[in-house]
Amino acid sequence: MGTQKTSRSSPKPAAIRSAAQRLFLARGMRQTSMDAVAAEAGVTKQTVYRYFGSKEQLFVAVLRSLVVERLQPDIAAAAHQATRSGEELEDTLLAVASRILDRVLDPVYLDLIRVLIAEGRQYPELVDLFRTAAVGPMAAALSEVLGVRPPEHSSGAEAVPPALRLFIAPILAYEVEGMLGNPSEVRARARAELPGLVRLLAAAISADTGRRP
Known part of the structure; x- marks a missing residue:
């Protein structure tokens, strides 16, 4: 299992969570890919994985933030x-x-x-x-x-x-x-x-x- 990495100095994790939240609400988990999250957030897929090691970790991070x-x-x-x-x-x-x-x-x-x-x-x-x-x-x-x-x-x-x-x-x-x-x-x-x-x-x-x- 990967470890979620966050940086207080970078706005990217928050932007990724916001993008993922929109997509999870619109499409659910199965229909939301990390590629789609990256595109929605305006970052690379590698950046998404840098902060959130898996789609499951990203989903939980969205719930935690709320x-x-x-x-x-x-x-x-x-x-x-x-x-x-x-x-x-x-x-x-x-x-x-x-x-x-x-x-x-x-x-x-x-x-x-x-x-x-x-x-x-x-x-x-x-x-x-x-x-x-x-x-x-x-x-x-x-x-x-x-x-x-x-x-x-x-x-x-x-x-x-x-x-x-x-x-x-x-x-x-x-x-x-x-x-x-x-x-x-x-x-x-x-x-x-x-x-x-x-x-x-x-x-x-x-x-x-x-x-x-």
Whole structure:
């Protein structure tokens, strides 16, 4: 597997991701070639491969740029705060959940997830890359925000802290609803429901970790 290389000083990776995003949305994965991405971005195919070692890596990089990279500063700031009381934890979780919700209900992101679901079987590496490059880092960062760790001697799916599953589950449910219906309507309803859901989670975390509510 190739390693994605990026350069902060070069605008080329961003131009390649933008070009790839347009083509993936219009044609899907199978019908989008690296030659087409290079032509759309106005660079050589060698340049595309220099920054993104495969079409799968490029697709995941597009997804990361829409969600993970835009959320990292907010999540990192929340994770580095001092130990919080139950009320402070609730406020933090609500702010983080709201930001994540806005990103995963973005119509462009939802369309790309549809492509991932529709064509994932044809590109086995794609799902693994998405899990490693996007899902894993987000899960680790959110665990820091929640102040939870996986159970000892756990691995794989068992390594996901229960509190993290409880935090993510409603957001994923809203994402699925957004894929099946109107994302704007789902977002409005979710914003109304999130405070109550976060309140329950914050109370459970506070009770489990001994934080004072």
